[in-house]
Amino acid sequence: MYFSEAFNVDREIINRYGTIDISLICDTPLFIDPMLIFNSKKPAYKKLHDSIIRYLHFLAKKSSTTTLSVGDIKNYYTFKEVKENWLGFSLSGNRGLALGKDFAKFFSEKIAFALDTHNISSSPHVEKVMLLYDGTGKDKLSDFTTNLIKGYLAHYTESFAKKYIDKSRCDYFYVERSFFNYETESFVSEQFYLPFIINKKGKKEYVLLTPADILREDEATINKTDLIENNLMVRNSIDNDVLRSQVENYIGIAIRNFEKTHTGKRQGISEKQYARIEKYAFIKALEKWPELYDYYVKLKENDTENVIATARFERDRIKEQYITIVEKIVSDFKQNNYIVNEKETAIDEARERIRFFKNRIEFGGVYNYLYFNNQPIESESMLQHLFKLVWCRTTYNFDSEVNNGTGPVDFKVSLGNDNSSIVEFKLAKNTRLPRVFNQVASYKQANNTNNSLIVIFFFNEIELKKVQSLIDEFKIKDLIDRDIFLIDCRKDNKMSASKL
DSSP states (O other): OBHHHHTTOOHHHHHHHTBOOOBSSBOBSOEEOHHHHHHOOOHHHHHHHHHHHHHHHHHHHHHHHSOOOHHHIIIIIOBOOOGGGOBSSOSSBTOOOOBOHHHHHHHHHHHHHHHOOTTTSSSOOGGGGGGGSSSOOHHHHHHHHHHHTHHHHHHHHHHHHHHHSOGGGEEEEEEEEEEEETTTTEEEEEEEEEEEEEOTTSOEEEOOOOBGGGEESSOOSSOHHHHHHTHHHHHHTOOOHHHHHHHHHHHHHHHHHHHHHTTTOSSOOOHHHHHHHHHHHHHHHHHHOTHHHHHHHHHHHTOHHHHHHHHHHHHHHHHIIIIIIHHHHHHHHHHTOOOOOOOSSHHHHHHHHHHHHHHHHHTSSGGGGGEETTEEOOOHHHHHHHHHTTOOSOSSEEEEEEEOSSOEEEEEEESSTTSEEEEEEEETTOTTHHHHHHHHHHHHHTTTOOOEEEEEEEOSHHHHHHHHHHHHHTTOGGGBTTTEEEEEOOSTTOOOTTTO
16 A cells, blocks of 8 residues: 555655655645745755746746747646656545646746745745635645656655665656756656556556655645735734835725624624625735735745644644554454455445444444544545545445546446446535535435435534434434444544443
């Protein structure tokens, strides 16, 4: 499952080298945050950051001096996903979405915005573009950055391979577009000595390692949500008295106008309403005074210790969840061997595997592994990852993230076109749970023609009561343990083995 197993390298060696023991079955949910490169004191990272900014300047010059053709956009702004590093958010394999033409067009139009610091922040930052992007875009940001430092990652992996990996597991590969040649204005492919795996097509596929200290999980340090949520901090950091006065006056007017519309109403204005109006006014102020973006970036530049510490915590959490916990659960599944006696229908087979999964969590002690720092791992993707482990030794096709045209489903179990079922995982705290139950109730009325199963995880008493209330509301109690499965992940209600 892991790099250490595939290449027979002790995990401690991998950790000492400063990288991650990546999964070679599905992506490890980490991404490269450019701010971690910028904030580092390592000379090599300083060069990496400078090379990224140099390429941005090249793109800006191209955009300003020539009319970009479709070929130019494709060549300079469009990148394939670097799937060989096995980082990202795919639950099945290591393939994700590339940086396509729509994003390339968006990026080409915002290069000048990224480079203009208004003499406020100390350096341009590629992720500043994502503050204008509709969505988090952390995977796109990581893909863009990874492509621009691919040559460095190849050198980094090559050094490890030569020192620690058996020659039978390495070979020479051309890494496409590993460097950019500014004289010829073209990307260059170079050859590297790299470890490889055999992919599903029976071909050698090289693997790239990534330094752990430039990785994180949640969001990029510079991100839109953080900018809006911390708008007061940004406003307080403005050292230009005139600009600060203009911004505060602009937001003050928005608040006063809102108060006028509520004059005479019985209910007063809540703190949440004030905060919402402030945020909305701040978003409009960003359009009027783009320098505000740079004051936000400057705050992040000066928050080095906190940024590094937060990223380290996120990496530790991922190591615990996706490596340590998974190994413990694999061991549990092996010791409590699932007896394979496959059912004729996909939905019955899925039910059997869900029941085994539920049993191991609730009565096999696996619930203990669903916590990190005594806090529940309330991540649907993590639980989906664990469920994949249950589907060993099966003649059924078991696929995750399947899209049948109406949107992606968590899992599809099938044996031919006429024998299939889908499985959806949901956390009890998920705000969309009522919608899911409504769909189930509709299927029930349609003579139980639905061929789907829903698995709901709850971590406390409040979540359980919420689920029970919804079950009563939609009159679907008879579907429990048949089409709907509740899995109790609580720690505070389990008895010790000795008491049992």
